[in-house]
Amino acid sequence: MSPAATEETTERVLVRAPWRTVTSREILVKITDRSFVLSTVLTTVMLIAAVALSAFLSARTSTYTVATAEEAVATVADTAAEAIEAGGDELELLAAGSAQEVRDAVGGGEADAGLVRTGEGYVLVGDDEIPGALQGAMTQAVRDAVLAENAAAAGSSLAELEAGSELAVQLLNEDSGQNVAAQVLGFVFAFLFYMAAIMFGMTIANSVLEEKQNRVVEILATAIPVRQLLYGKVLGNSILAFAQIALYAVVGLVAVNAAGLAQDIGWMVGASGWFIAFFAVGFLALAAVWAVLGSLASRAEDLQSNTGPIIVVIMAVLFVGLFATGPLLTAASFVPVMSSVAMPVRLLAGDVALWQPIVSLLLTGAAAYLMVRGGERIYQRAVMQGGTALSWRQALRLES
Structure with missing residues (x-):
């Protein structure tokens, strides 16, 4: 042009x-x-x-507090400490008098999560969220404890050994x-x-x-x-x-x-x-x-x-x-x-x-x-x- x-x-x-x-x-x-x-x-x-x-602050070492109401449950929760520490974090247990006190401690911010046992198995209680590392460690701890109990009761199949070992997660305030x-x-x-x-x-x-x-x-x-x-x-x-x-x-x-x-x-x-x-x-x-x-x-x-x-x-x-x-x-x-x-x-x-x-x-x-x-x-x-x-x-x- x-x-x-x-x-x-x-x-x-x-x-x-x-x-x-x-x-x-x-x-x-x-x-x-x-x-x-x-x-x-x-x-x-x-x-x-x-x-x-x-992102940096979220990646810093955290100390997770888990509330329990029974000694046997506290023992199960304590076995998760090794997995938590392997990830660079720490685990502390908080003793509560009952399952309701466990929920109150979680809802009041005294504990990051609570582990309670019901007739159907274990429940990990959280408020608005449960840190992934803590949830994973607790899942494995519960699984190992239940398998050990079922084996002691002379379970004869894998299905029986794993019965009740699934960890249910319950958030008190899911959308928070x-x-x-x-x-x-x-x-x-x-x-x-x-x-x-x-x-x-x-x-x-x-x-x-x-x-x-x-x-x-x-x-x-x-x-x-x-x-x-x-x-x-x-x-x-x-x-x-x-x-x-x-x-x-x-x-x-x-x-x-x-x-x-x-x-x-x-x-x-x-x-x-x-x-x-x-x-x-x-x-x-x-x-x-x-x-x-x-x-x-x-x-x-x-x-x-x-x-x-x-x-x-x-x-x-x-x-x-x-x-x-x-x-x-x-x-x-x-x-x-x-x-x-x-x-x-x-x-x-x-x-x-x-x-x-x-x-x-x-x-x-x-x-x-x-x-x-x-x-x-x-x-x-x-x-x-x-x-x-x-x-x-x-x-x-x-x-x-």
């Missing part, structure tokens, strides 16, 4: 979709900004380091382990949305204000429709925010899996995928508001004062993600923007019907569309006005 033809093609693209040029420029400026690149790399490294530290992980992941969702909304939002507002103060927007407006400037800025920064959050999500999940901190991360992947989708749509809605705030201001001091309401909204999203439960969390999961964190947090529990996140995402998408189109009306009027700060009502009264 000749240079003339290439230039003609480029001009045709600019005429048809000038927002693409603005979007590309916004992305290029940001990814060549040293502070942005360094902060992204630093956050990624810190995320990997946090996972590595958790996943619930703790869900709470941590919910905090991560809320914090990432808060940080991205503030950081990229201020970038959009400051960019609009700078172009307005330098009168660059007046030059650009002669070649590009003003609304296309808005679309490009909003879309460019939304893509960057989306890419950054996706990067953190992938790195975090891979690191957790590689470190062996989660045996089953399927539920995390599903919730994280929904969070990324909700984040993209929710941030798009906020980005339009940030751009409008930049166009209403005439100097940095104006911008600092008129961003108060949107920061309150973002703070509300953060607190809902951190502290809301029950009906309040359910209601918030259908409120546009707030649902960007509330619905993924609900999905971490795994008991949400599929139609709910779909409906919530559609509502957020509709709100984002309305906010972009409404923001477009104000942006076109306010961004060309200099000298004084404008209110939303004053901007709407201006001619476009």
Whole structure:
């Protein structure tokens, strides 16, 4: 293709979709900004380091306490000490007066597990989880003890020798382990949305204000429709925010899996995928508001004062993600923007019907569309006005 033809093609693209040029420029400026690149790399490294530290701490020597109520049962439990010590850990026995006291000791945190004997065999009692090493050692100890008892009773077959040697595992609070992980992941969702909304939002507002103060927007407006400037800025920064959050999500999940901190991360992947989708749509809605705030201001001091309401909204999203439960969390999961964190947090529990996140995402998408189109009306009027700060009502009264 000749240079003339290439230039003609480029001009045709600019005429048809000038927002693409603005979007590309916004992305290029940001990814060549040293502070942005360094902060992204630093956050990624810190995320990997946090996972590595958790893996290191979980691999440290542990002392397991096992509660028992009978001397014979304590003897069986004590035989597991050798297997526990072979793995670099230690085993301590806690004497209890009855099977119920054993369960109370486990539920109260005094013991990591309890070994009781019932008419059907041995039961290893745990609270929210039983460490794999402890469970394996106790299983083998019970098996050896039962085989010895059956052999002493002159069992004549392997089936008789192994009768009753299967160890039943009973967790008093089965879902607690996943619930703790869900709470941590919910905090991560809320914090990432808060940080991205503030950081990229201020970038959009400051960019609009700078172009307005330098009168660059007046030059650009002669070649590009003003609304296309808005679309490009909003879309460019939304893509960057989306890419950054996706990067953190992938790195975090891979690191957790590689470190062996989660045996089953399927539920995390599903919730994280929904969070990324909700984040993209929710941030798009906020980005339009940030751009409008930049166009209403005439100097940095104006911008600092008129961003108060949107920061309150973002703070509300953060607190809902951190502290809301029950009906309040359910209601918030259908409120546009707030649902960007509330619905993924609900999905971490795994008991949400599929139609709910779909409906919530559609509502957020509709709100984002309305906010972009409404923001477009104000942006076109306010961004060309200099000298004084404008209110939303004053901007709407201006001619476009």
